[in-house]
Amino acid sequence: MNQPFPSRLPLAQAPWGLLDGLKPNDAFFSSPATTLLGRGMAHQRQTPDARPQTLDDTARELFDTARRQGHPDPVIMGLIPFDHADSARLFIPSELLRAAPDTSGQRPTGAPLETRARSITPEPAPEHYCHAVDRALTLFDTTALNKVVLARSLRVQTQGPVDALALLKRLLSINPQGYNFALPTGNSESLVGASPELLIRRVGNSVIANPLAGSIPRHGDAGEDQRRADGLRVSDKDLREHALVVDAIVAALRPLCRTLDIPEGPEVIATDRMWHLSTTLEGELADPSLTSLGVAAALHPTPAVCGAPWQDAHQAIKSLEGFERGYFTGLVGWCDEAGDGEWAIAIRCAELAPEHVRVFAGAGVVPGSSPQGELEETAAKMRTMLDAMGLDYEDDALPVSDSSCGSTNTTA
Numbered sequence: 133m134n135q136p137f138p139s140r141l142p143l144a145q146a147p148w149g150l151l152d153g154l155k156p157n158d159a160f161f162s163s164p165a166t167t168l169l170g171r172g173m174a175h176q177r178q179t180p181d182a183r184p185q186t187l188d189d190t191a192r193e194l195f196d197t198a199r200r201q202g203h204p205d206p207v208i209m210g211l212i213p214f215d216h217a218d219s220a221r222l223f224i225p226s227e228l229l230r231a232a233p234d235t236s237g238q239r240p241t242g243a244p245l246e247t248r249a250r251s252i253t254p255e256p257a258p259e260h261y262c263h264a265v266d267r268a269l270t271l272f273d274t275t276a277l278n279k280v281v282l283a284r285s286l287r288v289q290t291q292g293p294v295d296a297l298a299l300l301k302r303l304l305s306i307n308p309q310g311y312n313f314a315l316p317t318g319n320s321e322s323l324v325g326a327s328p329e330l331l332i333r334r335v336g337n338s339v340i341a342n343p344l345a346g347s348i349p350r351h352g353d354a355g356e357d358q359r360r361a362d363g364l365r366v367s368d369k370d371l372r373e374h375a376l377v378v379d380a381i382v383a384a385l386r387p388l389c390r391t392l393d394i395p396e397g398p399e400v401i402a403t404d405r406m407w408h409l410s411t412t413l414e415g416e417l418a419d420p421s422l423t424s425l426g427v428a429a430a431l432h433p434t435p436a437v438c439g440a441p442w443q444d445a446h447q448a449i450k451s452l453e454g455f456e457r458g459y460f461t462g463l464v465g466w467c468d469e470a471g472d473g474e475w476a477i478a479i480r481c482a483e484l485a486p487e488h489v490r491v492f493a494g495a496g497v498v499p500g501s502s503p504q505g506e507l508e509e510t511a512a513k514m515r516t517m518l519d520a521m522g523l524d525y526e527d528d529a530l531p532v533s534d535s536s537c538g539s540t541n542t543t544a
C-alpha cells in the first residue's frame with residue numbers, strides 16, 4: 133500500500149525535515165509514500181472549470197511550458213474543487229524537494245497552538261444542518277437518491293493569522309500516517325489539512341484507491357472506543373454506505389484497469405478523532421499513458437464526498453447545504469511528467485486567511501441516518517483541525533427545543 137515512489141529528485145533525510153524551509157507561498161504535501169515541498173511557483177494556472185478534459189489540457193500545457201523554459205524536472209501540484217464547474221489551481225513549483233517515507237518510527241514534534249478566536253460562527257447553524265439532514269431523509273422516499281454527503285463549516289475570526297507551519301507540524305505529529313498538506317489558494321490564503329483518504333495513487337502501471345465511508349467518532353474511554361470500532365465493523369447502515377462508495381469506484385476504475393483487486397469487505401481504521409470503514413483497491417492500468425491526474429479526474433467526486441446517484445446527490449447538496457464548498461471535498465495532490473502521483477480528498481482541513489479560518493466537515497446521509505448522529509459526526513471530524521489549532525468549541529449538543537435533531541423526519 134505504501135510503496136515508495138522511485139526517486140528522481142533529491143531526497144531530504146526526514147519527511148518533516150522539509151517543513152523547516154516552508155515559506156508562505158510554498159506548497160507541502162505528505163503521504164505514507166512520499167513528502168513534497170514545492171518552493172516558489174514557476175508556472176501556475178487557475179482553470180476555467182475542473183472538468184477532466186480541462187484538467188488534462190492544463191496539465192499538458194503546464195508541462196510543455198515548463199520544459200520549453202528549461203525546467204529540469206517539472207511536477208504539478210494543485211487543488212481541484214469539489215464542483216466540476218469551479219476553478220482548479222494547478223502549478224509547477226520552481227524547486228521541488230522530496231523526502232522518502234520515514235522508517236525510523238519517530239514522530240515529528242509539533243508544539244500545541246494557542247489560536248485566539250474573536251468569534252466562532254457555525255455556517256450553517258447546527259439546527260439548519262439538522263433540518264438539511266431531515267430533508268435529505270425525505271428525498272430517499274421520493275427520488276432516486278440513495279446517499280448524500282452533507283457538510284457544514286465553522287468560521288473563526290482570529291486575532292492575527294494562524295501560523296501554517298506550526299499547524300502543519302502539529303498535524304504531522306498527530307497524524308503521521310495520513311495525507312498532510314498546506315497549499316496556497318491565492319490572496320495570502322491557504323488550505324491546510326490532515327486527510328485520511330486517498331482517492332488515487334499511481335506508480336507506473338499500478339493504482340491504489342483507498343475510499344473511506346461509514347464512520348463513528350472515537351471515545352476517550354478505551355473500552356467504549358473499542359466497542360465503537362467493533363460496532364462500526366458490523367453496522368448495517370455504515371456497511372451499506374461504504375458499499376455504495378466502493379461500488380462506484382470499482383465501476384469507474386474497471387474500464388481503466390487490466391486487473392483490479394477488490395477485498396471482500398472493509399477494515400476499520402482510526403484517525404485521531406474518528407473510526408472509518410476503509411477499503412484498499414489495487415489495480416493495474418490498461419493504458420499506461422493515463423496519469424494520476426487523469427485517473428483522479430475520472431473518479432472525482434466519489435459518493436464518499438458527494439453521494440449516489442451522482443446527479444441527484446449533487447443537486448441535493450446544492451439545494452440543501454447552503455454554502456460553497458470550494459476546495460473542501462475536492463482534491464489535493466501532485467502529478468509528475470511520467471504520470472505518477474497522488475491525489476487525496478481535501479477533508480479534515482481548514483482555509484487559512486490572515487484574519488479568519490474556516491473549518492469544514494461533512495457526513496454521509498443514507499436511509500437510517502439521524503440528524504443528531506450526523507451533527508455529532510461532523511463535530512468530531514472538525515475536532516482534528518480545531519484541536520490542532522488549540523480551539524475549544526463544541527456545537528453538537530443542542531438543547532432539544534432549539535433543533536430538529538433527535539426529531540423524526542419532517543417534510544421537505
Ligand SMILES: C=C(O[C@@H]1C=C(C(=O)O)C=C[C@H]1O)C(=O)O
Nearest residue numbers: 345346347436479493494495496
Ligand atoms: C466529508 C468528510 O468525510 C467523508 C465522509 C465519510 C463518512 O460519511 O463516513 C468518511 C470519510 C470521508 O469520505 C469529512 O471528513 O468532512
